[in-house]
Amino acid sequence: MMRSPLPLFDGFIETPFEHRFQGLLRESWHARRWHVIVAEPGSGKTMGICDLRDEATRAAGMIGGRHFPVLAVTAPKNDPREAALGNLLLAALALGARGRWSERKYLLFELLGHYGVECLVIDDAHDLSMPHLIFLKELTDQLFLSFPSHPLGLCLVTAGRGASIPLKDVFDQPETMWMQFRRRLDGLHPYCRVASHTEGEVRDILLALEHIYRPSFPALNLQQWTGSMYTWLAHPLLDPQKSGRVLMDHLMKLVTTALRWSYAQAEVNVSPKHLEAAAEQLTLRRDKIHVIDVPNHKNEDENEKQESPEEPEEPKPKGKKEEKRGRKKRAPEEPENPNPK
Amino acid sequence: MTLEELERYFIRAIVDDYQQSWDRLRRQRRDVLWEEAVRQTGVPQYLGAPDDLKLLLMKAQNRKARSHAYRVHDRSRLSFQGNWYVCPGLLNRLAGREFEIYYDRRDISVIYLFVDGSYVGEGYCPAFMGQRISEWEAKAMRRADAVKAKAAASASADVRAQIQEEIEATKKQRRRAVREREKARQFDRQREEIHPAQVLETLADLAPPERESLRLSKATPDPEREYVAQSLAIRYREKEVD
Numbered sequence: 001m002m003r004s005p006l007p008l009f010d011g012f013i014e015t016p017f018e019h020r021f022q023g024l025l026r027e028s029w030h031a032r033r034w035h036v037i038v039a040e041p042g043s044g045k046t047m048g049i050c051d052l053r054d055e056a057t058r059a060a061g062m063i064g065g066r067h068f069p070v071l072a073v074t075a076p077k078n079d080p081r082e083a084a085l086g087n088l089l090l091a092a093l094a095l096g097a098r099g100r101w102s103e104r105k106y107l108l109f110e111l112l113g114h115y116g117v118e119c120l121v122i123d124d125a126h127d128l129s130m131p132h133l134i135f136l137k138e139l140t141d142q143l144f145l146s147f148p149s150h151p152l153g154l155c156l157v158t159a160g161r162g163a164s165i166p167l168k169d170v171f172d173q174p175e176t177m178w179m180q181f182r183r184r185l186d187g188l189h190p191y192c193r194v195a196s197h198t199e200g201e202v203r204d205i206l207l208a209l210e211h212i213y214r215p216s217f218p219a220l221n222l223q224q225w226t227g228s229m230y231t232w233l234a235h236p237l238l239d240p241q242k243s244g245r246v247l248m249d250h251l252m253k254l255v256t257t258a259l260r261w262s263y264a265q266a267e268v269n270v271s272p273k274h275l276e277a278a279a280e281q282l283t284l285r286r287d288k289i290h291v292i293d294v295p296n297h298k299n300e301d302e303n304e305k306q307e308s309p310e311e312p313e314e315p316k317p318k319g320k321k322e323e324k325r326g327r328k329k330r331a332p333e334e335p336e337n338p339n340p341k
Numbered sequence: 342m343t344l345e346e347l348e349r350y351f352i353r354a355i356v357d358d359y360q361q362s363w364d365r366l367r368r369q370r371r372d373v374l375w376e377e378a379v380r381q382t383g384v385p386q387y388l389g390a391p392d393d394l395k396l397l398l399m400k401a402q403n404r405k406a407r408s409h410a411y412r413v414h415d416r417s418r419l420s421f422q423g424n425w426y427v428c429p430g431l432l433n434r435l436a437g438r439e440f441e442i443y444y445d446r447r448d449i450s451v452i453y454l455f456v457d458g459s460y461v462g463e464g465y466c467p468a469f470m471g472q473r474i475s476e477w478e479a480k481a482m483r484r485a486d487a488v489k490a491k492a493a494a495s496a497s498a499d500v501r502a503q504i505q506e507e508i509e510a511t512k513k514q515r516r517r518a519v520r521e522r523e524k525a526r527q528f529d530r531q532r533e534e535i536h537p538a539q540v541l542e543t544l545a546d547l548a549p550p551e552r553e554s555l556r557l558s559k560a561t562p563d564p565e566r567e568y569v570a571q572s573l574a575i576r577y578r579e580k581e582v583d
Contacts, residue, residue: 204570208575211572
């Protein structure tokens with residue numbers, strides 16, 4: 001009997017990366033600062049943003065209507081118009097996008113004040129176009145100059161590897177618009193790179209995962225594999241920059257894959273061979289193409305081949321010639337007309 | 342004589358010689374005439390920024406002919422007087438645009454770029470490595486380098502000819518080796534069709550092991566000692582209740 005699949009964790013772990021990342025977002029929110037934040041793809045930026053947004057909304061409460069102190073949207077893709085970003089902001093406020101953009105635009109300024117928005121977080125901000133950035137500046141300027149003044153914190157969260165900082169080349173342009181944008185960025189740390197996990201931090205995460213999966217694995221001990229997991233996940237295929245840091249996405253994939261396989265075999269602890277296999281799958285075999293075909297296709301072919309020599313044994317006609325003739329004639333007809341009537 | 346010395350002598354010739362001499366037309370020494378004129382009308386003051394004045398006094402160079410105009414190459418560098426100039430972040434924006442170059446002939450390690458009469462930035466010559474190089478020095482260096490390059494090219498020409506001969510000689514051998522390799526590869530590809538599954542498995546076991554760099558290390562538990570682990574906050578997602 002097949003065992004039901006492992007119930008996977010669907011929540012949020014405040015990892016050391018999230019601690020650093022959310023710390024920066026919080027600073028931006030509370031001090032109304034502007035930052036461009038860069039972290040590697042798969043490090044857990046979006047999870048961190050969602051968690052902070054939910055926490056901020058919960059803390060604001062429902063008294064006096066809904067409040068969204070931290071409003072987060074993903075940058076529009078392949079739509080450079082300011083309306084695209086505006087519509088997403090309206091959607092994040094759970095409002096529809098009806099009517100003309102020219103009218104909705106000014107309504108949006110009012111709504112942001114009405115819903116108590118204190119910090120805007122744009123995820124995947126490297127996809128923002130120049131009209132989007134200009135719109136963000138206009139939006140924040142309008143709110144700042146409104147009465148009473150309503151300054152906004154702004155976090156442009158981007159995905160990037162290596163030394164390059166997305167959006168920096170845009171803000172470095174000599175035009176007045178970008179000079180003003182640069183001036184609004186935080187004076188001390190305008191561009192921040194959030195690093196992923198060290199070996200010690202991987203150990204902390206594995207401890208948290210032990211707590212989470214203990215109900216399914218009574219003798220689970222993930223921490224003892226910290227060194228091996230760190231070595232695998234710092235493999236040049238996963239860490240081409242040789243930063244020596246481990247991404248949360250890779251770590252979770254490795255652990256959950258190994259746990260799934262161990263759970264299917266009704267083991268009480270994760271098996272090292274499953275960990276090794278999961279690590280290989282994640283690194284060396286990640287580009288291997290998985291072919292989905294008819295199950296046991298080869299076996300079926302082989303069976304067919306094996307069956308064919310037995311055919312002459314079934315009926316026993318009179319002569320050899322007739323036998324051959326009869327087989328030649330009957331063979332194609334049989335499958336077409338299986339009904340004797 | 343250096344350019345600085347020439348400049349110093351030039352100033353001395355004006356101040357100490359020309360200005361001190363007698364002007365027959367006005368019947369007075371020229372420095373006295375200058376001071377009187379300053380008393381009456383004053384010295385016209387330049388009201389712009391000193392840096393702007395410096396730029397205005399520089400030699401401008403602009404090639405109007407489209408085919409010979411200065412252009413940004415590879416969106417990152419600019420060729421001027423046989424040297425490459427770079428300016429991160431600026432030159433990629435100037436790609437395909439017409440611009441003017443201003444420079445001081447006493448130091449061409451930096452050139453100043455103008456678009457439609459307004460200053461947009463400067464380009465630096467990495468080859469001069471931050472040293473002050475005048476236009477004349479740069480020209481002399483280029484001339485000297487060209488002579489040396491020519492000599493080096495002629496010396497290496499013989500070696501190149503020898504290499505080409507060797508290549509020709511080994512071409513046949515290489516072609517044969519490639520043909521044999523390809524044939525072996527094709528034979529190898531037929532293997533799956535030739536042998537049954539268990540034989541293929543045995544053959545795979547006999548094959549040389551994968552390179553060490555392409556394998557991951559074995560899972561080994563960490564040595565037993567006290568590790569300081571921090572417990573992290575875990576937040577479970579609230580399940581919506583109908």
